Amino acid sequence: MQTIDNLNTIVSNYFESNKFEGNPAELYDPINYILGLGGKRVRPLMVLMSYKLFKDDVEKALPLAQAIEVFHNFTLIHDDIMDKAPLRRGEETVHIKWDDNIAILSGDAMLIKAYQLLEELESSQLKTILPVFSKTAIEVCEGQQYDMNFETRNDVTIDQYVEMISLKTSVLLGAAMKIGALGADAEESEANFLYDFGKFLGLAFQLQDDYLDLYGDPNKFGKRIGGDVVANKKTFLTLKAFLKADKSTEQELKELFSTNNLNFAEEEKKINRVREIFTALDVVDNMKEEINKYYNNAIIALYELNVEENKKEELLQFAQNLIKRDV
């Protein structure tokens, strides 16, 4: 049995030897650029781990793994245009390094390339996997649109927020697991348990990411601590704090979350005050409960899965590494 590190190497080597060639360069260079920025490659790894529960020849799942990763990176290119983000993984975003038009069009081409990677499937698998892929892709678009809508709304509920992050990020992790399983001819019911495992793990991961944004170790988190607060993003913590706050604290939070264009010192002051309020309101405990709820749902789905118990070990370890990381 390959370890997770081994699978990572297999994925990296495959991606390295399967770049996207073609003309004009302005269309293909951005594709290879963003894929070359690396990242944790969580999604392709999930495809392979899921496949490996049912079949040993994991290299057969590599086009599927790449399809999921290429799709994910297409969403990053387009999201970065919409968010006007200057940096991605510490490097210039595609729309900054080239321009908006090239970012739109190379993103479009990536989405098509992701579909092209499914062509290698035999016809019966294609018939099963294509709808899972497209349904997920549409849901990711819906999640991104909700995220944009929420920026200007003040009435977002926690349920709506969780639904938004589920669509925007978690369903793709679910689909990575499900598609890996279907690629190995697993039963639909088993593939669905793995979908749930991936989706719930994705929810726990995204909520933890929201938590780390404000409470993470600056040396380990890799982004500025408090970035969501500076951007007035309404994450789980914020929404919960608004719910629990008394009138005067609610008013203070409203004021804090409507300030813009602060200088760095003012931003740090704002972040610290928000953190104080959150701590006083105990919303971190609510957050941790919520993370645990989704994490446990993921583990239950894994428990229900009908494969030998020792084969589940790797996924359990993967889930633990993803969620129990240093804060």
Next chain:
Amino acid sequence: MQTIDNLNTIVSNYFESNKFEGNPAELYDPINYILGLGGKRVRPLMVLMSYKLFKDDVEKALPLAQAIEVFHNFTLIHDDIMDKAPLRRGEETVHIKWDDNIAILSGDAMLIKAYQLLEELESSQLKTILPVFSKTAIEVCEGQQYDMNFETRNDVTIDQYVEMISLKTSVLLGAAMKIGALGADAEESEANFLYDFGKFLGLAFQLQDDYLDLYGDPNKFGKRIGGDVVANKKTFLTLKAFLKADKSTEQELKELFSTNNLNFAEEEKKINRVREIFTALDVVDNMKEEINKYYNNAIIALYELNVEENKKEELLQFAQNLIKRDV
């Protein structure tokens, strides 16, 4: 045998009863909006006509016809952002009516919706048709990128221009024919003759559109006469004129095609002078020869096609209507 008008009605009714429902509204409204603007529906009609050469139950080809039309309209939404176009079919473009972000994301969703329409195919057809669809989709992106690149290049050859318009517009007409045929289980070789018919007809059509831009009847053309000249677009006519011009005329053309921000009277003067030069250089005859060359190639492909001759009549009539329209 249904007439072309009958097929048009079948297409319109199907599109009307198969709109795209979903939430959030900001994602789905633009999709139904652009599809509701109408247009000639040339591509879905081609899918049905091609299917009907081999099988009678044309309604089975309607999801394929809609897939091609939805894909085409996805490209319109994204192209209009890139071109900063305010109007499409006389109405506001999606990025103007909503905003750039919504236009990017609803375009993305449309591309995925186009793929979802292929899901209704049985698995063996899916395996054959999906690669044709994706290959064409990528080529359309390549064509759009070449078109953008050509805006700032002064060394574009006529061959490169024809290759660009082939990718940007003609291959999709070829694919519409090919996919219609494959949907009716036609032989690959027959499907390829129909691809050539569609592609060459598309080239003739696009070149004629370039011609009509400068020489069309303003009451029939539906756009301002001379729009390409005002925008300094290097179409076949312009490229040919540069090739045939003597030194002094070449210099005058260079100057004419580098003017910007003229007032309306100056623009009209520029258009008239360009038309005079083109007429003096006889480039319209060259253009007509070129259009005829591609039109004849389309008819030859139809001739080679192995179906009963009387079944080809409708396609021949369609080709004649498309190309021999009033100028």
